[in-house]
Amino acid sequence: MNEQETIVRNNEFITHISDVLVIGGGFSGLWAALKVKENNDLSVNLVDKGFCGSTSHSFFSGGGMVVLMPDDDLDEWVEDIANSNEGIADRKVLRSILENSQARMRDYETMGVTFPRRDGEYKRIRSRGAKKIKLLGSAEGGGKAIVLALHKEALKRGINIKNRIFIIDILVNEQGQAGGALGIDINDGSFHVFRAKATVIATNSGSFRGHHLASDQQGTGVFAAFNKGAKLQNAEFHYINVRPNKFEIEGSGVLPKFGARWANADGEYFMDKYDPDLKDHAPNHTILVAMAKEAKAGKAPLGFDTPSFAEEGRVGFREMMMGHGWMKLIYNKLRNEGVDFLRDKIEWNAAYETNRVGLKTDFGGKASGIEGLFAAGMARAFIPNTLTGLSIAYSTWSGYMAGETVAKYVNDVEMPEIDMQQILSAQDSFVEPLYRAGDTTPDKVVEELQKVIFPADVLILITHDKLQDALNNVENIRDNIESKMAASSIHDLIKVRETETMILSAEMTLRASMLRKESRPFIYYREDYNERDDQNWLQWIVVKKDESGFSFSTEKIPNDG
Amino acid sequence: MIKEIDHSGCIKCGLCAKFCPGNVISMNPSDGLPYIEHPDDCWNCFNCELICPVNVIYVGPYRKEKPLAW
Numbered sequence: 001m002n003e004q005e006t007i008v009r010n011n012e013f014i015t016h017i018s019d020v021l022v023i024g025g026g027f028s029g030l031w032a033a034l035k036v037k038e039n040n041d042l043s044v045n046l047v048d049k050g051f052c053g054s055t056s057h058s059f060f061s062g063g064g065m066v067v068l069m070p071d072d073d074l075d076e077w078v079e080d081i082a083n084s085n086e087g088i089a090d091r092k093v094l095r096s097i098l099e100n101s102q103a104r105m106r107d108y109e110t111m112g113v114t115f116p117r118r119d120g121e122y123k124r125i126r127s128r129g130a131k132k133i134k135l136l137g138s139a140e141g142g143g144k145a146i147v148l149a150l151h152k153e154a155l156k157r158g159i160n161i162k163n164r165i166f167i168i169d170i171l172v173n174e175q176g177q178a179g180g181a182l183g184i185d186i187n188d189g190s191f192h193v194f195r196a197k198a199t200v201i202a203t204n205s206g207s208f209r210g211h212h213l214a215s216d217q218q219g220t221g222v223f224a225a226f227n228k229g230a231k232l233q234n235a236e237f238h239y240i241n242v243r244p245n246k247f248e249i250e251g252s253g254v255l256p257k258f259g260a261r262w263a264n265a266d267g268e269y270f271m272d273k274y275d276p277d278l279k280d281h282a283p284n285h286t287i288l289v290a291m292a293k294e295a296k297a298g299k300a301p302l303g304f305d306t307p308s309f310a311e312e313g314r315v316g317f318r319e320m321m322m323g324h325g326w327m328k329l330i331y332n333k334l335r336n337e338g339v340d341f342l343r344d345k346i347e348w349n350a351a352y353e354t355n356r357v358g359l360k361t362d363f364g365g366k367a368s369g370i371e372g373l374f375a376a377g378m379a380r381a382f383i384p385n386t387l388t389g390l391s392i393a394y395s396t397w398s399g400y401m402a403g404e405t406v407a408k409y410v411n412d413v414e415m416p417e418i419d420m421q422q423i424l425s426a427q428d429s430f431v432e433p434l435y436r437a438g439d440t441t442p443d444k445v446v447e448e449l450q451k452v453i454f455p456a457d458v459l460i461l462i463t464h465d466k467l468q469d470a471l472n473n474v475e476n477i478r479d480n481i482e483s484k485m486a487a488s489s490i491h492d493l494i495k496v497r498e499t500e501t502m503i504l505s506a507e508m509t510l511r512a513s514m515l516r517k518e519s520r521p522f523i524y525y526r527e528d529y530n531e532r533d534d535q536n537w538l539q540w541i542v543v544k545k546d547e548s549g550f551s552f553s554t555e556k557i558p559n560d561g
Numbered sequence: 562m563i564k565e566i567d568h569s570g571c572i573k574c575g576l577c578a579k580f581c582p583g584n585v586i587s588m589n590p591s592d593g594l595p596y597i598e599h600p601d602d603c604w605n606c607f608n609c610e611l612i613c614p615v616n617v618i619y620v621g622p623y624r625k626e627k628p629l630a631w
Binding site: 213216 | 608
């Protein structure tokens with residue numbers, strides 16, 4: 001046995017057979033599994049690359065959920081979300097999320113989750129950047145409490161959960177039918193073949209490790225499906241937040257509620273100029289573009305005017321935001337190091353959080369391009385601007401929907417046959433970096449990629465020339481550096497795969513952005529095409545793999561919700 | 562980023578390794594103690610520090626430096 005063979009156990013495959021395989025253990029994956037399991041005759045395997053529930057993006061979320069109450073106007077809320085996305089939204093999906101939101105909230109309460117009330121009424125706040133929709137106050141214990149309640153329910157209902165399994169390939173037979181996935185156990189290097197009649201991808205979207213709570217998302221689930229023929233959508237859209245330069249504290253949406261104002265290096269309150277109505281309360285993307293323009297004009301450093309912030313503002317912010325375990329922790333750690341986030345002058349910058357690329361599906365979550373494949377949560381393409389509290393409502397809804405759709409689907413199909421050669425070939429390609437005499441590491445390549453993608457004039461103040469420059473650099477990384485990444489452990493192998501995925505994702509997003517020649521300020525801004533163009537661009541951009549790499553098409557967005 | 566696991570008070574429960582989303586912490590099979598195997602991969606989620614029942618882990622407040630937008 002050579003050194004590489006002690007790292008991965010090449011000749012051993014552990015096979016797991018179930019009706020349904022769910023990949024990803026956050027809100028949507030757990031919901032999909034639970035819905036399938038309502039039928040006791042069906043079996044479900046759920047795999048997670050971390051520890052189901054506790055290492056998911058859901059776990060770190062604030063726990064605020066958009067819920068439509070009986071007195072709220074459904075039509076108004078649908079339009080409010082669609083308008084916040086400047087028309088780039090499927091109204092039928094929005095309507096269904098909202099119509100079912102109260103029932104899902106009750107489900108959560110039945111599982112033991114508590115949403116805060118005042119005088120018997122649920123506490124509700126307006127979602128940032130929206131005019132109508134409201135979210136419930138954060139669940140007690142945050143998103144963590146919700147996802148752990150789902151996890152507990154999943155264990156109770158007999159869902160087989162396999163932790164620390166990284167999925168390296170979606171298995172698709174010659175008829176184009178998904179038959180499960182191949183994974184590797186991160187702890188012991190054993191390979192696992194999950195055979196199933198239907199496979200649900202619930203692995204969130206991708207990122208470029210620009211933000212701490214999205215550092216585990218590289219889009220490997222979504223892109224594994226893409227590589228086998230599934231179509232993707234929304235590659236041109238991103239969620240780029242703003243954060244302090246050196247540490248991660250949230251609050252850009254909340255600080256203005258307590259009177260804090262954005263100021264440039266000259267002390268000017270610059271949002272007065274960019275959005276005279278909403279000023280510091282403008283949507284995230286408007287603030288992001290304004291900050292990038294200020295920086296370009298030499299007006300950085302940029303940040304809140306916290307030194308002149310009123311004391312009651314500091315108290316209010318602490319009361320509202322320090323409920324999250326890590327927020328309070330980081331605030332106190334900074335204080336111990338002599339930094340007061342609410343009193344000192346702190347420099348802020350853009351923080352790339354996630355891209356919005358996801359699998360293109362039908363209403364029920366069935367993926368386009370591969371039979372037997374389904375998607376839920378942010379792995380399913382949704383809208384560019386998810387608004388505060390809508391992410392949880394959507395992840396809940398899409399997981400529930402996928403589970404319902406899959407449960408019906410598996411009744412009518414046989415277990416697909418999968419060729420062993422495909423499994424061996426996927427395995428060979430995954431472990432190949434162990435045998436390379438490569439001269440670079442995934443970390444170095446990711447840093448190169450970040451240097452290309454993160455500058456403000458690439459994805460924030462977009463122009464064709466800058467996209468082209470960035471694309472040339474990404475292609476150079478793809479053609480000359482990617483194959484030189486070497487690995488000496490399973491940990492490294494996974495990072496190589498994640499980095500390969502980020503390179504592909506970067507190329508795709510730059511090419512998709514070149515196509516969308518227009519601006520929609522709440523979600524997308526191009527300096528060279530700064531008008532909204534509904535005539536040509538009330539369309540989704542769809543991507544599919546082809547012999548030259550990938551190709552794009554467009555699809556009109558229906559207005560039939 | 563994660564700075565320290567103080568082994569003198571560690572009860573070897575393994576929760577820090579189990580709940581780390583980035584596989585930063587591993588358990589040493591020879592002595593059963595956790596160790597920081599991949600410090601550069603820590604992304605400041607604080608899961609390990611928050612879950613540790615005996616409070617022997619310290620994660621610093623500053624994240625790993627990365628290229629900025631401006």
